[in-house]
Amino acid sequence: MSDTPGLNILGNEPSNPGRRRFIQGVIASGVAVSAMQYRFMQTARGQSSAGAERLITLNVNGQTRRVGVLKQETLAWTLRYKLGLTATKLGCDRAECGACTVTLDDTAHYSCSVLTHTVRGKKVVTVEGLASPDGTLHPVQQGVIDEQGFQCAFCMSGFMMAAAAFLKKNPNPTRAEMAHGVSGNLCRCQDYDKILTALMKAAEHTRRANNVA
Amino acid sequence: MAVIRDVMPNFDLVQPASLADARKLLDSDPDNVWLMAGGLDSFDWLKDRIRKPKTVVDLTGIDEMRGVRAWNDGIEIGPLTTLTDVVNDPMVKAKYSILSQAAELVASPQIRNQGTIGGNVSQDTRCWYYRSGWPCYRAGGNLCYADTPVGRNREHAILDAQRCVAVSPSDSAPALIALDAKFVISTKNGEKTIDAQDYFLGPAIDITHMTILKPGDILTAIRIPGTWANSKFYFEKIRDRNVWDFPLMNIAAAMKMSGNTITDARMAVAGAAARPWRLTDVEAQIKGKTADEATGKAAGELAVKDAVPLQFNAYKIPLMKNLVKRAISGVQEATWEA
Numbered sequence: 001m002s003d004t005p006g007l008n009i010l011g012n013e014p015s016n017p018g019r020r021r022f023i024q025g026v027i028a029s030g031v032a033v034s035a036m037q038y039r040f041m042q043t044a045r046g047q048s049s050a051g052a053e054r055l056i057t058l059n060v061n062g063q064t065r066r067v068g069v070l071k072q073e074t075l076a077w078t079l080r081y082k083l084g085l086t087a088t089k090l091g092c093d094r095a096e097c098g099a100c101t102v103t104l105d106d107t108a109h110y111s112c113s114v115l116t117h118t119v120r121g122k123k124v125v126t127v128e129g130l131a132s133p134d135g136t137l138h139p140v141q142q143g144v145i146d147e148q149g150f151q152c153a154f155c156m157s158g159f160m161m162a163a164a165a166f167l168k169k170n171p172n173p174t175r176a177e178m179a180h181g182v183s184g185n186l187c188r189c190q191d192y193d194k195i196l197t198a199l200m201k202a203a204e205h206t207r208r209a210n211n212v213a
Numbered sequence: 214m215a216v217i218r219d220v221m222p223n224f225d226l227v228q229p230a231s232l233a234d235a236r237k238l239l240d241s242d243p244d245n246v247w248l249m250a251g252g253l254d255s256f257d258w259l260k261d262r263i264r265k266p267k268t269v270v271d272l273t274g275i276d277e278m279r280g281v282r283a284w285n286d287g288i289e290i291g292p293l294t295t296l297t298d299v300v301n302d303p304m305v306k307a308k309y310s311i312l313s314q315a316a317e318l319v320a321s322p323q324i325r326n327q328g329t330i331g332g333n334v335s336q337d338t339r340c341w342y343y344r345s346g347w348p349c350y351r352a353g354g355n356l357c358y359a360d361t362p363v364g365r366n367r368e369h370a371i372l373d374a375q376r377c378v379a380v381s382p383s384d385s386a387p388a389l390i391a392l393d394a395k396f397v398i399s400t401k402n403g404e405k406t407i408d409a410q411d412y413f414l415g416p417a418i419d420i421t422h423m424t425i426l427k428p429g430d431i432l433t434a435i436r437i438p439g440t441w442a443n444s445k446f447y448f449e450k451i452r453d454r455n456v457w458d459f460p461l462m463n464i465a466a467a468m469k470m471s472g473n474t475i476t477d478a479r480m481a482v483a484g485a486a487a488r489p490w491r492l493t494d495v496e497a498q499i500k501g502k503t504a505d506e507a508t509g510k511a512a513g514e515l516a517v518k519d520a521v522p523l524q525f526n527a528y529k530i531p532l533m534k535n536l537v538k539r540a541i542s543g544v545q546e547a548t549w550e551a
């Protein structure tokens with residue numbers, strides 16, 4: 001505990017020097033940002049982040065990507081701000097909304113709550129990687145297009161990835177099972193009924209594709 | 214507090230591939246290390262800058278600590294086993310369905326895909342004053358912000374509170390206590406095995422920790438004996454939304470029956486006290502009784518005998534009575550009682 005607990009409520013440094021350091025840090029790393037090729041927001045507390053990056057190899061959407069990653073960086077951050085895969089949305093950044101859902105080895109995860117360094121060796125797929133290399137749409141994409149399930153669609157990529165992972169294991173769900181399968185995703189437009197209709201259409205496309213294969 | 218949405222402050226990330234390596238790391242600097250399994254409890258602390266560890270140890274590379282295997286007449290669950298894998302495990306389903314049921318009711322599919330059973334029992338409380346960094350008793354301060362006339366305490370404790378009124382939020386813990394699970398802990402001085410219920414601490418014993426783990430300790434296995442396999446199980450979780458939400462209260466019961474007579478029982482609830490609350494008095498009272506409404510009702514009364522409500526959580530008293538009753542005599546058609 002600091003001597004002045006009241007000032008420590010937000011977990012920040014208790015007094016002015018901390019704040020000054022913070023501001024200086026923002027200015028300093030602001031300079032660093034312009035020197036980088038990607039848009040990279042400074043971290044609070046003013047650490048210059050570039051030095052701590054490690055170059056690692058990731059398997060993203062079937063491609064091998066080399067990227068410099070901080071130890072404390074989340075996968076959502078790497079995907080969006082380093083790899084330019086901005087279809088993955090950051091909603092709450094707290095595992096409470098589902099907008100950042102991607103698949104790791106075919107299982108749905110919140111990429112806001114995964115450290116990028118821990119996915120080395122795993123197969124990362126974002127909504128950009130759903131379609132086949134020849135351009136054939138994934139059944140989930142086709143279902144969404146057929147039924148126009150989403151309204152504002154901020155949650156859409158997350159729903160699609162959750163549904164893709166779910167359908168891989170359960171290609172023949174009831175509507176209730178599908179709802180349970182994507183229950184880790186929120187839609188603030190409250191468009192659930194139409195979303196489910198689109199995802200059930202996706203299930204239909206999945207079964208058709210499985211039968212052909 | 215405002216939610217900060219940028220990269221977390223610096224920490225070093227270490228990824229040991231064996232328990233022995235993790236042990237070595239922890240022995241060298243136990244106080245500056247944060248253990249991380251699925252990370253779903255950890256990330257809030259780190260993102261909100263409330264915990265600022267120098268080093269985070271990612272345990273997920275330690276394969277020997279993952280998976281479910283047969284152990285004596287029961288099973289051993291590696292703490293890194295994800296909740297999804299616990300839910301779907303054939304041995305868990307066949308013999309300890311109550312655990313599978315409890316794990317399936319945790320959070321959301323994505324969280325279950327990543328959150329581990331070890332992390333689920335070791336997670337910290339969700340009292341928002343504490344989690345937002347207020348300098349409360351649990352954070353080492355000298356005040357409880359939840360237990361004041363205007364404190365928001367609808368989710369807080371009705372039992373065993375002392376200064377701190379936070380509750381244990383785990384859904385799997387009561388099920389493990391009902392199954393008489395044993396937790397194996399690797400410490401700097403070797404390994405020890407304890408009963409599941411002794412893993413958890415109330416504020417009278419340690420107001421700043423939810424579990425017995427000391428810096429540098431690792432939970433290495435959860436063992437469930439055969440004793441309660443396939444007994445009569447009951448699990449119920451009450452929450453506001455059907456996904457994501459922590460239990461306002463849950464109950465786990467294992468009962469051995471001879472006809473309709475209860476010959477032995479174990480029962481625990483979460484969301485009532487700072488630790489998963491084992492109902493030993495109830496267990497003793499219902500032994501030898503018929504599993505009917507009268508027994509359930511009397512047990513419910515006994516369960517809440519010492520309950521003390523706060524401003525906004527008095528509803529937990531009838532809730533707990535009813536959960537105990539339902540665990541014993543099953544779910545009947547709802548009848549309204551004024």
Ligand SMILES: Cc1cc2nc3c(=O)[nH]c(=O)nc-3n(C[C@H](O)[C@H](O)[C@H](O)COP(=O)(O)OP(=O)(O)OC[C@H]3O[C@@H](n4cnc5c(N)ncnc54)[C@H](O)[C@@H]3O)c2cc1C
Nearest residue numbers: 248250251252253254255320328329332333335384432458
């Ligand atoms: C939005 C949200 C909703 C949730 N809803 C629920 C719910 O309804 N019910 C419920 O029960 N839980 C719920 N949780 C909590 C979640 O289930 C747990 O946080 C998760 O299971 C923890 O597992 P983890 O592996 O991710 O933990 P981590 O964050 O990795 O670890 C949690 C804690 O345990 C320690 N730890 C982990 N493994 C070990 C080990 N082997 N040895 C020693 N210490 C260890 C860590 O140091 C840390 O302090 C929710 C979480 C979130 C974010």
